[in-house]
Amino acid sequence: MSSAIWVTSKLPPAQRIALEQLVFFNANQHRVRLGIEHSIKTYGAPEIYEHDGALRVRVGSVADVQTLFAVNDSGRPVGVAVFVRMEQDRFVVLHVVVEPRPDSGPGNPVLLRLMHEIRRAARITRGVDRIELPYKPAHAVRLQINRL
Secondary structure (H helix, E strand, C coil): CCCCCEEECCECHHHHHHHHHHHHCCCCHHHHHHHHHHHHHHHCCEEEEEECCEEEEEECCCCCCEEEEEECCCCCEEEEEEEEEECCCEEEEEEEEECCCCCCCCCCHHHHHHHHHHHHHHHCCCCCCEEEECCCCCCCEEEECCCC
């Protein structure tokens, strides 16, 4: 039985250890190691900090990054996506991480939910027509945005 997943831009400081475990000690990071290294080399490493009573993630010196946290029913983070608007026409997902799943079924509902929320934000942001996922160093995956 799966629990409900909520997406929020704020995470309470009490979840810091869980967030650090998810972001920095994820058991599946070896699967996308080259992409993580590419993103860190290009944009910088993610850093967790507290601001206005909530946890945030910054990435190097990139200004105006946005963070979405996927949380379960108990409020524990099970996914994080950090993205930024670049050159007015695109969102770039700088880092994305999801909790490893015990089953090996197709797709990851947490990842899909985070990407759905980024795509929704892109659709309502004037001038943004694509989302780039730079975890593929040879070529960024580009998702076209269809306006609502």
